Amino acid sequence: MHCSGDAWSPGPFGPDARKGATVSAHRRVLAVAHHVTAATRLADVLPLLESDRRVVVAYTAAPASIFTRGLEDYLRGLGGVVLPWREAAASRFDLAIAASQGMLDGLHAPVMTLPHGSGPGKLLGRFHGSGPPAARPVAGLARERLVVGGRVVPSSLVLAHERHLAVLGRDCPEALSVAFVGGDPCLDRLFASLPHRDLYRRALGAGPDTRLVFLSSTWNDDSLFGSRPDLLYRVAAELPREDHQVVAALHPHIWSWYGRRQVTAWHTDCLRLGVRLLPPEDGWRAALVAADRVIGDHGSVTSYAAALGVPVLLGAFPEDSVAPGSHAARLGAVAPRLDWDAPLAPQLDDAAHAFGPSVHEAFHRDLTSRPGEAALLIRREMYRLMRLPDRSSPPEVAPVPLPQPIPDTGLRAA
Numbered sequence: 001m002h003c004s005g006d007a008w009s010p011g012p013f014g015p016d017a018r019k020g021a022t023v024s025a026h027r028r029v030l031a032v033a034h035h036v037t038a039a040t041r042l043a044d045v046l047p048l049l050e051s052d053r054r055v056v057v058a059y060t061a062a063p064a065s066i067f068t069r070g071l072e073d074y075l076r077g078l079g080g081v082v083l084p085w086r087e088a089a090a091s092r093f094d095l096a097i098a099a100s101q102g103m104l105d106g107l108h109a110p111v112m113t114l115p116h117g118s119g120p121g122k123l124l125g126r127f128h129g130s131g132p133p134a135a136r137p138v139a140g141l142a143r144e145r146l147v148v149g150g151r152v153v154p155s156s157l158v159l160a161h162e163r164h165l166a167v168l169g170r171d172c173p174e175a176l177s178v179a180f181v182g183g184d185p186c187l188d189r190l191f192a193s194l195p196h197r198d199l200y201r202r203a204l205g206a207g208p209d210t211r212l213v214f215l216s217s218t219w220n221d222d223s224l225f226g227s228r229p230d231l232l233y234r235v236a237a238e239l240p241r242e243d244h245q246v247v248a249a250l251h252p253h254i255w256s257w258y259g260r261r262q263v264t265a266w267h268t269d270c271l272r273l274g275v276r277l278l279p280p281e282d283g284w285r286a287a288l289v290a291a292d293r294v295i296g297d298h299g300s301v302t303s304y305a306a307a308l309g310v311p312v313l314l315g316a317f318p319e320d321s322v323a324p325g326s327h328a329a330r331l332g333a334v335a336p337r338l339d340w341d342a343p344l345a346p347q348l349d350d351a352a353h354a355f356g357p358s359v360h361e362a363f364h365r366d367l368t369s370r371p372g373e374a375a376l377l378i379r380r381e382m383y384r385l386m387r388l389p390d391r392s393s394p395p396e397v398a399p400v401p402l403p404q405p406i407p408d409t410g411l412r413a414a
Helices: 036-045 071-077 085-090 163-171 173-178 185-203 231-238 252-258 260-266 268-272 284-290 300-308 327-334 344-354 357-367 374-386
Strands: 027-033 055-061 081-083 095-098 111-113 156-159 179-181 211-217 244-250 293-296 312-314
Touching (some): 027 036, 027 071, 027 374, 036 071, 036 095, 036 185, 036 252, 036 374, 055 071, 055 085, 071 081, 081 085, 111 374, 156 163, 156 173, 156 374, 163 179, 179 374, 185 284, 185 300, 185 374, 211 231, 231 244, 231 344, 244 252, 244 284, 252 260, 260 268, 284 300, 293 300, 300 312, 300 327, 312 327, 312 344, 327 357
Parallel strands (some): 027 055, 027 095, 055 081, 095 111, 111 156, 156 179, 211 244, 211 293
16 A cells, blocks of 8 residues: 555544644544545535535545555645545544445545546456356445445435436445436536636647547556557557547546556556557646547546537447446447447547437446536535525536646656
């Protein structure tokens, strides 16, 4: 693990919280991040209550994942109070919010959990070992993650769609009583960002006559990048630079596992070809809004692209990792597969034929049954759990920030 656990951080939390207090907060909230992916999803919802002077928020990194490298740096970069895990687990809070599972049963607070992707679309990965294989539950709703010691861990389990209740009822019926359909705050922010599309395109180096091709890969060896490590170079080398801009986002777990320097070094040749490689913390949502085509896989970003109105090509799609009947499975049934032995440009042209306004709208409805309402519904639920009256003013759905691609640092391949 890469999270400190023994130090003690002074501040408005714990038994000495009143010693240095200037503002007397009525409620204390803990934001629990398991990895950078989950931390960025928390960044969508914490502004809904951070501006309330009755509330004070602390962050902590839960050492429950193998992908914690870079997490504490990210949390400290947000500028908030970051508590060591040991201190967070020993203190009392009025609410804990997480976008993943693991070790939440040890917290002294009602727990709200949110999905950190586009909803339950993948099957939980099968562990390595010598025992026989068994059926895999849907990731995000697995009973072994939601129930610990005979008790459901979350006090509120946020789902994006009514359809997910049926999956939960099959895999973990004990959690149905705390399930709450609150929509998808990430998707709502994507739609709120559409008026800024030209700004995002300029920030990514795309002019009005440039086709912006966005490459997105989830993690694991069956992902797009896992199956084609030369992905970025292959696409950038083939597409003419005078009328194409290639932008790429790799799953934060890839960056965490190998380190930022290594992932960047692997792509120095691509950066010299003009590829805009996005950092793991953010930028992919702006790139989606800016994109004309997306080449992706079974990860959440590809589904968000289809819902946003961007034609998608599947460069990899492992059928046995996708949950049957899910939005990811339906995307696999509609989106064309990329033929890596054929020229790319004509396939990018043809991708639009598989999509249209009605198809994109269907994918939008597939990801959320509360379109445009996530901020309001989730904020209301958070205040209910805190036993604090909600504010009367409606929440703001902010557009995503401008992307900041990783610069060419001068590293050179041998």
